[in-house]
Amino acid sequence: VVYAVWAAAWVTWNVFIICFYLEVGGLSKDSGLLTFRLSRHHSWWHEHGPGCVHKEPAASLGPPDSQALVPGIGCTLEHGYVEALHSALQILAALVGFICACHVASVVTEEEDGCWRR
Template sequence: MGCCTGRCSLICLCALQLLSALERQIFDFLGFQWAPILGNFLHIIVVILGLFGTIQYRPRYIVVYTVWTALWVTWNVFIICFYLEVGGLSKDTDLMTFNISVHRSWWREHGPGCVRRVLPPSAHMVDDYTYISVTGCILDFQYLEVIHSAIQILLSLIGFVYACYVISIFMEEEDTCRNK
């Protein structure tokens, strides 16, 4: 059997998801954001599993990938709500670092156009981030994080649709092989 369009599309989409997740993982490591690092790690593992299932005609692996994409969309909606401070969420909490450290998004100080200046400490300043002044950003860091999550949601939704299609194709092929 040749490469069907749904299967090839899912393979390409999984590869694109891997690249996107690896890029996101790098910047989350730079910001010491442990919750997103853990989520990205799991996402990378499941996308590799989905990619393997698609290449090797293993529908069960693709089912795992499909369930994960729904969870991944939910996680990224939470990330968007977190950075846009929807409800009682605040981007200034240590939630993303599991309250281990006071690190924040790497984009906070290194976004496009941002000029970072270290201010001399005063007696009443306690944490490291009060010594840093960031000005001139073209796009605020929370919007960059929202864009990253929106891209993840888009890729996951498309992946969900293609995965469902590929699963149905694999199941049809199994049924026709059994009936012969």
């Protein structure tokens, strides 16, 4: 039952994320809503999206960096769409889990009722 409640909350959160990144209902990705305007955090997919261009690091005297990413250049999908697709997959997984949790809860409840009838 606890898992079913968690799955319902997870679905609600992911619906919000989809609406946020697709800017539905007056929401804006640039609003700072997810970080409460406390940080300059941005989506991981903004730099690591499918097909994004990698820029070779410039030669320097400092420690060698791994590849520096150029956000938003040459990406196959804009990061907002990748976030929405990722959340949609999370919703599908949570719905399957919710259905299984409800089924298990009903089976356990029926078994407990059967013990009392004896």
